[in-house]
Amino acid sequence: MSQATATETTDEGVIESVSGPVVTATDLAARMNDVVYVGNEGLMGEVIEIEGDITTIQVYEETSDVAPGEPVENTGEPLSVDLGPGMLDSIYDGVQRPLDVLEEKMGAFLDRGVDAPGIDLERTWEFNPEIEVGDEVAPGDVVGIVPETESIDHKVLVPPGYEGGEAVAVEDGAFAVDETVVELDTGEEIAMRQEWPVREPRPTVEKETPTTPLISGQRILDGLFPIAKGGTAAIPGPFGSGKTVTQHQLAKWADADIVVYVGCGERGNEMTEVIEDFPELEDPKTGKPLMSRTCLIANTSNMPVAARESCVYTGITIAEYYRDMGYDVALMADSTSRWAEAMREISSRLEEMPGEEGYPAYLAARLSEFYERAGKFQNLNGSEGSISAIGAVSPPGGDFSEPVTQNTLRIVKCFWALDADLAERRHFPSINWNESYSLYTDQLDPWWRENVVEEYPEVRQWAVDVLDEESELQEIVQLVGKDALPDDQQLTLEVARYIREGWLQQNAFHDVDTYCEPEKTYQMLTAIQHFNDETAEALEAGVPVEEIVDIEAASKLNRMNTQEAYEQYIDDLKSEITEQLQELY
């Protein structure tokens, strides 16, 4: 956490009371959201309420044994993150303390009162200037480039709060993050590290309409419910329906430049899985380790609740910083419900008047503030960058009518509804195709036509129609049984089954199937469409439906997903289908 570097104390107060993560202090001169150090151990906290002489503080660490009378120190600064090279390939807690450093300092269990800067102040980085002495620079401009990881060049920017001016000194070479690398005639000094308060969005010129999809390599998402680069999506689902696997798949395979993964109040073992898996995985595009483009923020469910409240902000501020460099950033927050619950917990300790289901009345405002920080932007320096925000939602009892889901749905444009029934029959990803939607389809269609294949939207629409028809037919089948349906409708059911089993299902744990490029997504669907057309023809020619659906090639439609050389396989399969059907008439 960055406050390790901010040592100034503007005032001191005295603890008046302690109740869990909420501490009150008297005689403290403080502004709202100032960071304070609480008690003899100096536990980090944030001012959340001021009333008369009493200042209320939420503490980011366990407060056992903290007693009234102990001192409170104000840093006079809002909760901020350190921004600079070294954030990728890192894992932080909710207030940007690097967890690996904490482990070195205090062992396997998280003790308290230990602080560490968000980025290593000792380490030197190779600074390659992009400007020369005499160049004019304005806030947001790139002054130099630091090779941060093997896949990402870190751009050093003039901090947004600066005045800007003419460069009077420009360094070149290896420097620590706090050393000045560029000096301006205004007297302003630029280092590789800058700070930014997490609750405040970083400035941009304007927000634009996103028109490029964020390719996820997941057929149901790319194929039916695509999200744009700069879009927002919610994944609500009851427990066990695969939220986290879906989030992990997106973090692994989404074609963003940078991934910020926020594990907010989730399981420790899941974060460990990410930490162990990601360094071994390769980016399908570049072949570089995935970890070199990823920043992890882990505030597991048993870590202090106040830090859970802030971890989402820490994540999006880091995302904004990379966006300012012109990168496409994907931010996954798993799960926003835990974040909302943290707000509720703090709010109830403050004895605020609760809104719906005990959540604070400002829940909706906080959620929309967060999602509004996503989008495709024109940056101060003229470049374009985007943040795609994908939030998992964990509705109690899987009931989507609860406040967090409902308030999220009002804001986001993609809704990927996870379904416990599908999960129970091990249909994964268990995204319900009838309930989910994407409002980006229309604005993304031109991109698919241009970059994948002209017919992409039509084939998708065909699949949607078949699935719709299936769900209607299923209602009848429930009443009268399948055999009572006319032959052509029985065929439709069969085709829909292949769309479900062969195309919508995707095995995240299979080496080949885990990532499906858009071209393959499309090809697979055309194979099923081919089956549809050919069987319809056979039916017309008088072949009984039982014989048609029984052809040997048909079951191969369910095996396309695991083929690496899919083009050949699908071509062969199509001709097999044609041949075998023609043998029947």
Place this chain on the structure above:
Amino acid sequence: MQKEYKTITEISGPLVFAEVDEPIGYDEMVEIRTPNGETRRGQVLESTSKFVAIQVFEGTSGIDRQSSVRFIGETLQMPLTEELLGRVLSGSGEPIDGGPEIEPDEERPIVGAAINPTAREYPQEFIQTGVSAIDGMNTLIRGQKLPIFSGSGLPHNDLALQIARQASVPEEDDESEEGSEFAVIFGAMGITQEEANEFMDDFERTGALERSVVFMNLADDPAVERTVTPRLALTTAEYLAFEKDYHVLVILTDMTNYCEALREIGAAREEVPGRRGYPGYMYTDLATLYERAGRIEGRDGSVTQIPILTMPGDDDTHPIPDLTGYITEGQIYIDRDLNSQGIEPPVNVLPSLSRLMDDGIGEGFTRKDHGDTANQLYAAYAEGEDLRDLVNIVGREALSERDNKYLDFADAFEEEYIQQGFETNRGLEETLDLGWELLSRLPKEELNRVDEEFIEEYYVEDESEELAQTAD
């Protein structure tokens, strides 16, 4: 800080409020002496410069305004030693088996610190429970937290005992000298004396007691004590696992009683309640228990948790199972219908889940076909279940031959695979082979979740032919 106060101003349910003139630490331990000489222990729930709120573990009856309050100056500690194995303790950690006093090697605060996610080791080693519904379909992994979701009157305790009795790790079989030992920690919260006897009898009968530590908070013990019991149990578990290299299996029953106690305290403090009156921080509170399962890099031991909870009204959207499910790594459902059919253990595998299963099975862990087989069994059973609804409406004759096979499969799956009795210990190979025997009653083409190579190797040809002949 040994000063005594006689300044109690308010007693309300399990809470005592007292005025103080010196700073008292949050969470600090308190001793209250009643006029008739009894000592009650408690913990500071809220501390201000003028008064403190104390939660009394052993109940507040008998405490009056003149009772003296003494602050110990430290938080609640658990005395720890390897000698705890074989002992029976009360819900607040006092020996109740008539044995000697515990001479601790060390004491630790019962509010455990969170394990740093970077220090964790991802759990991947399979624990064989000898129960097909778990080993085959919802594999338990060392370091996992896998709760049993049950209802009142269902045999969840029998299943827990069966697991505690049969649990073994493959490593133990190979090199019994080398491997870490198994220990069971049993934390009972608000269970009846009869249930407690059942557990104790079984522990004694099988000799499991000597590798166990038992914490007993019975139904008539003070409810507030229940908030401490699981923490004592888990502190002991962490000590045995991470200091003494044991593989510790922690069974906590019944979490529903624990949550009721939380609600009681919340209500007494007049907190703003969350869903159904449970406190808004219940998720965080439960997480600080469940998340104390796991493995740590460089340490040999592990903590595996099997919390048991009875779902009020069999409703898994009730806050207790719901919040639990969001924290734990899966869940095992005990099913009332299966129970009334006489299936033992009556595990409904469809809503059950083990999240860590995929990484702990397959080649090098269990058997290469394990994952595919389990998936296929799931899919086929789910299909059979669906068809049962249909049969009720249209009758069996109206269904196709394929559908009938699935119906038969679903019946056989329950009667042969899930059904095994609480005393049978099935090996993993046996479970997997049984799975194939059932799958082989379906046509090969239907097995679309299984790799072709495995079909080749494990599919039992005769079965389907036999069936095909009888169908003809």
